[in-house]
Amino acid sequence: MSWVPLALRVPATSANLGSGFDTLGMALSLYNVFIVRELRENNDFACTAVGEGAFDLTNDPSDNMVISSYLKACELWGLTPQGFSLECHNVIPFCRGLGSSSTAVVAGVALADRLSGRRTDEAELLRVMTLIEGHPDNVAPCFLGGMVVSCWDGKELRFVKLPPLPEDMYVVAAVPDVRVRTHDARNALPRDVPFGDAVFNLGRAALLCAAWATRQWDLLSWGMDDRLHQPFRSRLFPGGEVIMDRVRSNTGCVGVAISGSGPTVVALVRGAPSPVAREMCRTFSEHGVDSQFFVLKGCAEGMTLQESWPAQAPREEDGYYETVRGGRL
């Protein structure tokens, strides 16, 4: 059977954004790429992983989250699973709160739809993705792109996609070289919250969504404030308890939050991003942790499919090589 490699480019996501615990998420311009190199017999899979997390992953298809999500979607839709060989090129830091696992779920469900020729509508694809992931705040923006407000009752999903970030706004993500275990992140949260804190977050989340929808970006710093999860989860990684206040005081920083359940910290920045980024990484260093940072934009398109790989070479008519010809070197 002839087969053109199929590549899925799936973005990182930052969920919660402070007050929007379990309901807000934003797609970011950092991508895992999953390539289906060849088709195999039904139920016959092979996989390799390179990059982030490859040390933790085996090449056993039964351990691969893209394939397990694919199989789950096939089961839910009553499909016989077409086998394939898969390459996972991971650059989204693993277990750091940037939605790495959601990229695998989104890719797996999208592949089940694509390889079966089922042409499933967007709402059903998202419903199955959420069912597999257990919550919508990463998979929804990951699949749809942009900033998404989503609610899930365990069976059905409702969501709204908000306008993109302005061109001059960056999302600086500082990623420390430590992991927060999901189990610890969940256990850190209180079983009950004081009524006053609930009201505090209700107001902030409503303000965040309204400000975003009406592009009143100067209100984000208020809107991203939180009392439900960040005060507890910031204790789970070195520097977490001081980094937010330090970053918030930087000129150009319009909002700061723990990404997902951490330990990555994201700051929305207007103007030069490096002072904010360096402050974040310096804080981690002072607390004995190495870190790296990303300067990202919102990803408007979400997951994309590309029916050839590798991509085409840059073309001279697009303006490449001009400086070289100009003789600066």
Added chain:
Amino acid sequence: MRGSKLERIVRSRDEARIVLMGVPDVPGVAATVFSALAERDVAVQMIVQNNMRGGITDLAFLVHKDQLDDAIFLCRQAAESVRAQGVSFNTEIACVSLYGQNLTEAADLPGRMFAALARSGVNIQMIGSNALSLTCVVAETAADKAIEALHREFLELFENPELQDPQ
């Protein structure tokens, strides 16, 4: 160390590391990235391209911290234009270098340098070498430890110049 001469051990904290990740391994990509940086006069050093796997590779290099904002802007733009998977940055690094003459002739030099750093628990993030220098990029917090380890390792060469023979 026959045929070469080690002259100095140097530390620098002025650089930032940039990695373009998941770059399509096709002709013209490196030209796109470094031509864009050249247009804004952003100087680069220690350019390292990883082995290609599955048509995708990584491209890492260092820039001066003073030029980081220009580099961030240009690298992001270049990454988008070549459909790279992302760009990461690290400012909390230091370069520790051995400088000298004909260092590529000293077969034992890289092994001794890396072993000295390893014994001190210093992890190496990047390596670059040429005839005049052998440089390791390490975490900034490990820079002092790295320099101490290298001084210990190569002290005898500075104290006994007859051990080195650049001829």
